[in-house]
Amino acid sequence: MDPESKSDRVAEEPYAGKDTSEPAALEEQEKTNGSQPDEASLTKVILDYKKTDSTTEDDVLERNAFARQDVHWTPEEERALVRRIDFRIIPLVTLLYLSNFIDRANVGNAKVAGLATDLHLVGFQYNIGLSVFYIAYILVEVPSNLLLKRFGATLWLSTLVLCFGAICFSTAFIRNFGHFMVVRVLLGIAEGGMMPGIAYYLSTWYKRDELALRIGIFVSAASMSGAFGGLLATAFLSIKQISILPHGRWRNIFLIEGAITIALAGLGYLFLPRSPDKSGFLQERERVIAMERIRVENAGLVEEEKTESDLVFRAFFSMTNWICALCFLLTNISIQGMVLFMPSLIAGMGY
Numbered sequence: 379m380d381p382e383s384k385s386d387r388v389a390e391e392p393y394a395g396k397d398t399s400e401p402a403a404l405e406e407q408e409k410t411n412g413s414q415p416d417e418a419s420l421t422k423v424i425l426d427y428k429k430t431d432s433t434t435e436d437d438v439l440e441r442n443a444f445a446r447q448d449v450h451w452t453p454e455e456e457r458a459l460v461r462r463i464d465f466r467i468i469p470l471v472t473l474l475y476l477s478n479f480i481d482r483a484n485v486g487n488a489k490v491a492g493l494a495t496d497l498h499l500v501g502f503q504y505n506i507g508l509s510v511f512y513i514a515y516i517l518v519e520v521p522s523n524l525l526l527k528r529f530g531a532t533l534w535l536s537t538l539v540l541c542f543g544a545i546c547f548s549t550a551f552i553r554n555f556g557h558f559m560v561v562r563v564l565l566g567i568a569e570g571g572m573m574p575g576i577a578y579y580l581s582t583w584y585k586r587d588e589l590a591l592r593i594g595i596f597v598s599a600a601s602m603s604g605a606f607g608g609l610l611a612t613a614f615l616s617i618k619q620i621s622i623l624p625h626g627r628w629r630n631i632f633l634i635e636g637a638i639t640i641a642l643a644g645l646g647y648l649f650l651p652r653s654p655d656k657s658g659f660l661q662e663r664e665r666v667i668a669m670e671r672i673r674v675e676n677a678g679l680v681e682e683e684k685t686e687s688d689l690v691f692r693a694f695f696s697m698t699n700w701i702c703a704l705c706f707l708l709t710n711i712s713i714q715g716m717v718l719f720m721p722s723l724i725a726g727m728g729y
Contacts, residue, residue, distance in 0.1 A: 449670045456671065459664050463583055466659050468595055470650055471576050474539050476599035477639045478572045480607050481546040482511070482565065483717040484631050487611035490721045491628035503555050507562045508718055514566030520690075522571025523578055530653065531579045536646030538575070542568035543643055547636025550629040573597075582653055583668070585675045604717060610635065 485493065485508070494504050526534045542565055549561045580592050614630040623629040651657035654668035693699060 449666055451667045451671075455667065459660075459667055460584070460588065462660070462664070463668070464592075466649070466651070467580070467583060468592055470645065471535075471580070472596045472599050474535065474642060474646060475572060475576060475596050476602055476606075477539065477635075477642050478542065478569055479600045479603035479717075480610070481542055481635060481639055482569055483603060483607055484546070484611060484635055485562075486718045486721045487608060488628040488631050490725045491611070491615055491631070492626050493628050496624075496626040496628070497552065497554055497558055499555055499558070503558075507555075507558045510559060511562040511566040512714075514563045515570040518567050518570035519574050523574050526571065526575045526578060530656075531575070532647065532650050532652045535572070535575055535579065536643050536650060538568055538571055539646055540640060540643035542572075543636050543639030545636070546632050546639060548632075550623055550633035550636070553624060582672065585671065600713065607717075608721070 489504065493499075499507075522534075522538070528534075545561055545565045545568055549565075552558055552561055576596055577593055580596075581589060584592055611631050614634050615627055617627075617630050617634075619625075619627045620630060620633060623633065651659060654660070654672065655665055657665060657668070660668060
C-alpha cells in the first residue's frame with residue numbers, strides 16, 4: 379500500500395471520543411478560531427495526533443473499525459456515565475447475590491437449631507443433602523447463562539431470585555429426608571445461574587478494565603453473608619414459632635428469609651435494566667454512548683451476539699478457563715465448608 383492511500387485511510391477514520399489528546403487539541407482550536415472546526419481542520423488535528431502517538435496507523439484503524447462516525451463523547455461524559463451505571467446496577471446485583479448466598483448457607487444455622495433432629499436425618503444424610511445442591515448447581519450454570527442471553531437480565535435474573543426465594547420459603551414445611559433432598563436439588567437449579575449470570579450481565583455494561591472491580595464488589599456479598607447470616611438466624615430463632623409451621627423453630631429462618639428474597643425479586647423486576655440500549659434510567663445520548671463503548675471494546679459483540687457451538691467448545695477447551703475454575707474450586711472448598719459447617723463446629727465446642 380502506497381503512503382498516499384494509507385494517509386487517505388487515516389483521514390477517513392471516525393473519531394469515537396476515545397482519546398483524550400484529540401479532544402484537547404480540538405478544544406484549543408475552537409478557542410483560537412471561535413467556531414467549530416471544519417472537516418479539513420479535524421483531519422489535520424487527527425493526523426498530527428497520530429504522528430506523535432506510538433500507536434501504528436494499522437492499530438488505529440483496527441481499533442476504530444467498529445466505531446460509528448456519528449457518535450462522539452468526552453472522557454468526562456464517559457466517567458459520569460459509568461458512575462450513573464454504578465449507582466443503579468452494582469448495589470442491586472450485590473443485594474440479589476447476598477440473598478442468594480444467605481438462602482444457600484442458612485441450612486448450617488438451621489442444623490444447629492434442630493433441623494437434623496426434626497427431619498430424622500441419620501448418618502451422612504445431612505451431608506448428602508448438601509452435596510446434591512452443588513451437583514445441580516454445576517449442571518445448570520452454562521444453560522442458565524444461555525437463557526439469560528435469550529430473555530435478558532431483568533426477566534431471567536429476577537426470576538431466578540424469585541425461584542430460590544420460593545424454594546427457601548417452602549423449606550420451612552419439609553418433614554423428612556426425601557423432602558430435604560428435593561428442596562436442595564431445586565435450590566441448586568435455581569441458584570446455579572446467579573453468579574455467572576451477574577458476571578455476564580455486568581460485561582454488557584462495563585469495559586474489561588472496569589469489570590474486575592465491579593465483579594469483586596458483588597462477589598464480596600459471599601463474605602457479607604457470613605457476617606449477616608448468623609445474626610439473622612439468631613434473630614429469627616428468637617421469634618416464637620409461627621403457628622402454621624410444623625414443629626421446629628429453625629423453620630422461621632427459611633420462612634422469613636425466603637419471604638425477604640421474594641420481595642427482593644420484585645425489586646429486580648422493577649429496577650434491573652435489561653441492557654444499555656433498553657435502559658430507562660439513561661437518557662438517549664447516554665444509551666448510545668453506553669452501547670457504543672462496549673461495542674467498540676468487544677469488536678461489535680454485545681448482548682445480541684449469537685451463541686454458536688464452536689464458541690461453546692472453545693470456552694470448554696480453554697486452558698485459561700480450566701485454571702481459573704481450579705482456583706475457584708479450591709477457594710470455594712474453604713468458603714463453602716466454613717459457611718455450612720462452622721455453626722456445627724462452634725456448637726460442638728460448647729458455645
